[in-house]
Structures are given as structure tokens and as C-alpha cells.
Amino acid sequence: MSYCVHCGVELADCESKCPLCGTEVQDPKAPNRGGKTLYPPSPVRTQQQVSRPSLLGLLTLIFLIPVLLCIVCDLSVNRQIEWSGYVIGAFFLLYVAIAAPLLLSVKPFRHRAVFSISADILTLLAFLYYIAQKTQGGWFWPFAVPVSLLAGGIICLLIFLAQHTPLSRLAISAIGIVCIGLICPAIELLLNHVFDLRDSLAWSLYPFVTFFLLSAVLLYIDHNKPLKEKLLQKFFI
Amino acid sequence: MNERKLRWMRLDNAAKIYPAAKRRNWSNTFRLSATFREPVDPTVLQSALNVTVKRFPSIAVRIRRGMFWYYLEELACAPEIACEGPCPLIHRSFSEIRRCAFQVLYYENRISVEFFHALTDGSGGLVFLKTLAAEYLTQKYGITVPSGDGVLDREEEPDERELEDSFLQNEGPVSKSRRESAAFRLTGTRERDGYLNVITGILDVREVLALAKRYQVSLTTFMVSVMMMAILSMQDRRVPDRRRQKPVKILVPVNLRRFFPSNTLRNFALYVTPGIDPRMGDYTFEEILRSVHHQMGVELTQKQLSARITVNVRTEKSLALKIVPLFLKNAAMKFVYNLVGEKTSCVAFSNLGSASLPSEMQPFVKRLDFILGPQAICPNNCSVISYRDQLLITFSRSIEETELEREFFTRLRRLGLSIFIESNQR
Numbered sequence: 001m002s003y004c005v006h007c008g009v010e011l012a013d014c015e016s017k018c019p020l021c022g023t024e025v026q027d028p029k030a031p032n033r034g035g036k037t038l039y040p041p042s043p044v045r046t047q048q049q050v051s052r053p054s055l056l057g058l059l060t061l062i063f064l065i066p067v068l069l070c071i072v073c074d075l076s077v078n079r080q081i082e083w084s085g086y087v088i089g090a091f092f093l094l095y096v097a098i099a100a101p102l103l104l105s106v107k108p109f110r111h112r113a114v115f116s117i118s119a120d121i122l123t124l125l126a127f128l129y130y131i132a133q134k135t136q137g138g139w140f141w142p143f144a145v146p147v148s149l150l151a152g153g154i155i156c157l158l159i160f161l162a163q164h165t166p167l168s169r170l171a172i173s174a175i176g177i178v179c180i181g182l183i184c185p186a187i188e189l190l191l192n193h194v195f196d197l198r199d200s201l202a203w204s205l206y207p208f209v210t211f212f213l214l215s216a217v218l219l220y221i222d223h224n225k226p227l228k229e230k231l232l233q234k235f236f237i
Numbered sequence: 238m239n240e241r242k243l244r245w246m247r248l249d250n251a252a253k254i255y256p257a258a259k260r261r262n263w264s265n266t267f268r269l270s271a272t273f274r275e276p277v278d279p280t281v282l283q284s285a286l287n288v289t290v291k292r293f294p295s296i297a298v299r300i301r302r303g304m305f306w307y308y309l310e311e312l313a314c315a316p317e318i319a320c321e322g323p324c325p326l327i328h329r330s331f332s333e334i335r336r337c338a339f340q341v342l343y344y345e346n347r348i349s350v351e352f353f354h355a356l357t358d359g360s361g362g363l364v365f366l367k368t369l370a371a372e373y374l375t376q377k378y379g380i381t382v383p384s385g386d387g388v389l390d391r392e393e394e395p396d397e398r399e400l401e402d403s404f405l406q407n408e409g410p411v412s413k414s415r416r417e418s419a420a421f422r423l424t425g426t427r428e429r430d431g432y433l434n435v436i437t438g439i440l441d442v443r444e445v446l447a448l449a450k451r452y453q454v455s456l457t458t459f460m461v462s463v464m465m466m467a468i469l470s471m472q473d474r475r476v477p478d479r480r481r482q483k484p485v486k487i488l489v490p491v492n493l494r495r496f497f498p499s500n501t502l503r504n505f506a507l508y509v510t511p512g513i514d515p516r517m518g519d520y521t522f523e524e525i526l527r528s529v530h531h532q533m534g535v536e537l538t539q540k541q542l543s544a545r546i547t548v549n550v551r552t553e554k555s556l557a558l559k560i561v562p563l564f565l566k567n568a569a570m571k572f573v574y575n576l577v578g579e580k581t582s583c584v585a586f587s588n589l590g591s592a593s594l595p596s597e598m599q600p601f602v603k604r605l606d607f608i609l610g611p612q613a614i615c616p617n618n619c620s621v622i623s624y625r626d627q628l629l630i631t632f633s634r635s636i637e638e639t640e641l642e643r644e645f646f647t648r649l650r651r652l653g654l655s656i657f658i659e660s661n662q663r
Binding site: 004007008009010011012014015017018019020021022036037038039040041 | 320321322323324325344345435436437438639642643646647650655656657658659660661662
């Protein structure tokens with residue numbers, strides 16, 4: 001007979017560890033314990049998992065249905081690709097947003113999220129380029145490219161901070177909010193430059209100041225541990 | 238040729254909720270087992286089952302669907318016995334239950350019967366198991382087992398009183414509200430493959446009775462109080478803010494045959510839910526014992542139980558409910574079950590009591606087991622049976638964590654009881 005040194009209960013011979021606390025059974029007088037099990041041996045637990053490539057295949061087929069339908073409708077009515085180009089572009093953007101993380105998770109590597117975001121930004125730029133070409137808009141290079149790259153860069157920076165630095169979520173949120181505040185004047189400057197609106201900053205100063213103050217509040221809370229605990233206690237969900 | 242029409246029966250009052258409350262991966266089941274001193278002979282067991290089922294037309298049945306209610310239909314022949322799987326109470330789909338609502342299994346020295354709860358309760362199931370074991374021993378060893386001690390004469394015709402719905406016979410003049418407060422809910426990480434974990438603690442029944450006697454309470458009250466202490470400490474860890482804690486309540490099924498004259502083999506049980514509210518302050522073990530003792534004393538009287546039977550029976554008899562088609566009734570009953578069914582208690586503690594066998598069977602039967610399957614949401618259940626000097630406390634759980642079992646058994650250990658533990662851990 002063997003006992004659990006932790007719980008003090010006697011254990012059946014078939015138990016290699018205590019069923020209550022998981023402590024390994026070590027009985028020097030009976031090193032080769034092993035009695036009849038209570039039930040027939042349990043088969044090895046195999047959890048069926050859907051492979052990533054097959055999931056990707058299914059996703060592709062699902063996306064192809066509306067895309068092909070749009071092409072057929074557009075061609076049958078207009079005899080050329082007109083409005084369906086925008087729909088296809090939007091679907092492709094959505095497809096890349098879902099499929100890129102799936103594709104990159106087949107073999108896990110360190111900067112998966114950054115690569116996914118980069119793929120999304122590149123697809124977005126391609127889609128915007130298509131729209132700019134179709135509408136003869138001159139805004140793509142001077143406006144769409146810098147704004148998209150700036151937004152993508154900020155997201156990548158936040159992901160990098162979350163994954164590779166010991167900064168708290170609150171601090172990272174504060175940095176994110178400051179970045180949003182900073183991007184507003186940049187967008188306004190670009191708008192003014194590209195579309196000849198005005199010479200000075202106007203609306204963007206309001207979100208800039210608001211986001212800056214909000215970020216300062218978050219950083220203050222993050223550094224004040226007792227206040228952080230109290231707020232967590234009051235507002236947890 | 239001697240042909241006879243297969244019997245059919247309405248579900249009894251307590252059983253009506255079980256088919257409606259079933260889920261894709263859960264139905265309310267329990268299991269009773271007898272362990273012999275020698276390995277089971279499957280051929281003899283099948284032959285014994287073929288004889289036994291004829292004596293139990295309310296248990297050897299399948300569930301069928303009517304326009305307004307489910308009903309039971311007697312099986313034309315006994316189901317085939319099967320070898321046990323890696324865990325007890327492996328989920329059976331409802332289409333399987335509609336083919337046969339119970340199954341007989343064997344493994345090494347043990348025979349087990351798993352019942353869908355709509356057929357019978359623990360007491361009725363135990364009579365079936367004992368009679369099956371008696372027939373098996375008769376065929377295998379040629380012994381004669383007389384009827385008595387819960388063993389029925391297999392040659393006899395079924396008695397109509399064994400098939401009655403005793404709830405309907407014991408409806409009283411006054412009904413009592415079913416309203417109850419919500420209790421603390423146990424949670425954990427669900428076993429993904431539906432594996433049912435079982436831990437059985439075997440104690441010396443004389444030791445436990447002596448300890449319960451020292452505290453001047455019954456064995457059930459004693460065990461329920463220990464369970465409450467265990468759950469209280471679990472809640473303290475999970476919800477440290479006392480004001481946010483919920484009452485700790487244990488569902489204790491009550492065999493109504495002790496209070497009302499009945500020979501039925503169908504469901505005839507109600508439950509009480511003794512509990513304590515931790516928001517009121519700290520409790521000593523003695524305080525809990527006294528509280529549970531008095532709560533059980535107030536609830537467990539014929540008049541109180543009759544009032545609770547009445548409210549259930551009146552609901553069933555309501556014309557407005559009767560004329561609703563089954564599919565709507567099912568949806569409504571499932572909704573009500575999900576809303577309140579398992580919220581009023583933390584865990585069930587079902588004590589089948591002291592099981593005895595005729596002296597002719599005792600040399601062959603080493604042990605009796607009782608396992609209550611977990612509920613749909615509440616992941617733990619506890620069942621107790623005693624046979625000869627053994628008290629078997631079996632915890633079933635559908636989650637990975639063993640916190641409740643560890644708290645419960647280590648508390649018993651600290652009270653000075655010796656415990657032998659066995660499990661089906663992987």
C-alpha cells in the first residue's frame with residue numbers, strides 16, 4: 001500500500017500519482033507498482049485538428065464565389081470589368097487580412113504579426129492604386145502612400161513593443177494614443193499640401209491635444225501602482 | 238403462438254424534464270455496478286439479462302416521441318451487453334436512447350448498468366442491478382437466490398404497483414413555491430473529448446458513522462457539511478470579496494419511498510438544497526452541521542414533501558401545458574431548465590444509503606458502486622453508497638481540475654478518517 005505524502009490518503013496500486021493533487025507516488029518498497037486499472041485502458045487522446053492549408057483552401061473557395069459572381073454579372077451587363085473591380089479589390093483585401101495570418105502560422109516564426117500587417121498594407125496600397133487609376137486621381141503617391149505607410153508603421157511599432165518589450169498594456173495603449181494624436185496633424189498637412197486647402201493647421205490640433213492628454217493620464221496611472229490597483233478593482237469586467 | 242402487445246407508459250412526473258433538457262453532448266444518466274470475486278462471463282450475463290428484462294417492463298424500455306409528450310415503450314427483447322469503455326457514462330446520443338434507454342456493460346469482475354434518468358431513480362436502478370446479479374449468479378453457479386433485500390423474483394409477472402407514477406398518487410391539497418436563490422457555481426476546464434473523470438474514496442462505514450454520531454448528525458448531514466466547507470474555501474479563493482460571494486448549496490436527492498407508501502420502480506425522488514450564505518460571516522464546522530441538520534429536518538417531512546410534489550403534479554396536469562405540441566414544450570422546458578435548473582445548487586450529493594444483498598449472494602459480490610453523471614453545466618457530482626463495511630464516495634467530473642475532490646477528501650482526512658483512493662485518471 002502507498003500513501004500520498006501530500007494528501008495523506010491511501011492510493012490504489014494502479015495510481016502512479018495521487019488523483020487528488022497529482023503528487024508522484026514514490027514507494028521504495030514497491031518500486032514497480034501497477035495494479036489492474038478501474039476501466040479498460042484509455043486510448044491515446046487524439047484531437048482532430050483542421051490543417052491550415054485545408055482551411056486556407058476552404059477560405060479561398062468561399063471568397064471565389066462572390067468574386068466570380070460579380071465578374072459574371074459585370075461582364076454580362078457591361079461587357080467589361082467596371083464596378084466589379086472595386087468589389088474584387090475589397091474582397092481581396094479582406095481575404096489577405098484573414099489568409100495572411102493563417103498562411104504565416106503554418107511554420108511559426110518570430111515576426112509573424114509584423115509580416116501580416118505588412119501584407120495588409122501592401123494589399124491596401126494596391127487596391128488604392130487601382131481606385132486612383134480608375135478615377136484618374138492624383139492623390140495616390142502624395143497622400144495615400146504616406147498615410148498608409150504611417151498607419152502600418154505605427155501598428156507594427158505597437159506590435160513590436162507588445163511582443164519584445166516589458167512595457168505594460170496600459171503604457172503601450174498610451175503610446176498608441178499619442179501616435180494617433182501625432183498622425184492627425186500629419187494627415188492635415190498632407191491634405192493641405194495635396195488638395196491645396198489651407199496654409200496652417202486647423203482641426204487636427206484638437207484631436208492632437210486630446211489624445212496627448214489622454215495618453216499622459218494613462219501613463220500616470222501606469223506609473224502609480226496603488227491607483228492602478230484601485231481602478232482595476234473598481235472597473236474590472 | 239403466445240404473443241403479447243408491448244406495454245407503453247407515460248413518463249413519470251420527475252422524468253418529464255430529462256428528455257427535454259438533454260443536449261448534443263449531455264443527457265442525465267447514472268450508473269450502478271456490482272463487482273464479483275471472479276471475472277464476468279459475458280454469455281451468462283447476456284442470458285441473465287434476457288431473463289431479467291421481462292420482470293422490469295418500466296426499465297427495459299426505449300423513449301418514444303408522441304404528439305404532446307415523450308413516452309416509454311417496452312423493448313421486445315433485451316439489448317446486447319457490451320464491454321466497458323475507458324470511462325463510465327460515456328455519452329450516448331438521444332437516437333441511441335430512443336432505441337434503448339439503458340445499457341448493461343462488463344469489465345473484468347464487474348457488471349454495470351447505465352440508466353437514462355427518465356426511466357428510474359437510484360433505488361429502482363439498484364433493484365434492477367441486484368435482480369440481474371442474482372439471475373447471473375443463479376445461472377453461473379447454480380445457487381438459489383430468494384426474492385427479498387431488493388431482489389425480485391424473475392419468474393413473477395410484473396406488479397402494476399411497481400409501474401405506477403407515485404407522484405400522481407401522492408398529490409396533496411397545498412402546493413409550495415419552487416423559487417430558490419442562486420448558488421455559487423463551480424467551474425473548470427472542460428475535458429475536450431468528453432472524458433468523464435471519476436475519483437472514488439473508500440472509507441470504513443463504521444468509522445464514518447461513529448464520527449457522525451459524535452457530532453449527533455446523520456451520515457448524509459455530516460458529508461454534506463464537509464462538502465460545504467470544501468466549497469466555501471474554494472469560493473474564498475476564487476471570489477475574495479465576501480460581498481460578491483454566493484450561497485453554498487448542495488442538492489441532496491431524497492428517496493420519497495421513505496415518506497410515502499410506494500413500491501414503484503420508476504422515479505420517486507425529490508431533492509432538498511440545504512445551504513449557507515457566506516456573506517453572513519465565517520462558519521465553524523459545527524455551525525454548518527447544526528444548520529444543515531435543522532434545514533434537512535424542516536424540509537424532510539411528509540407534509541413539506543407532499544406540497545412540493547403537488548406543485549409539480551399540478552404543472553403537469555395543467556391543460557394549457559398539456560395541449561402544447563411536444564416540440565414547443567421541449568423548447569420551453571429546456572429554456573426553463575437552462576435558466577433555473579442547475580443554478581440553485583453547487584453540486585449534487587446523492588446518497589443511495591446502505592445497500593444489502595441476500596446472504597446467498599454476499600460471498601460472490603465484493604462491492605457495489607454508484608456513479609451519478611455530471612449535470613449539463615455544473616461539472617461535478619458526488620454519489621455515495623455503502624455495502625457491508627465499505628462506504629464508497631464517488632466524484633464524477635467533466636473538467637480537468639480536481640480541486641473539489643482534493644478539498645473534500647483532505648478535510649475528511651483531517652477529521653481523522655482513513656481513505657483509500659482510486660480513479661480513472663489518464
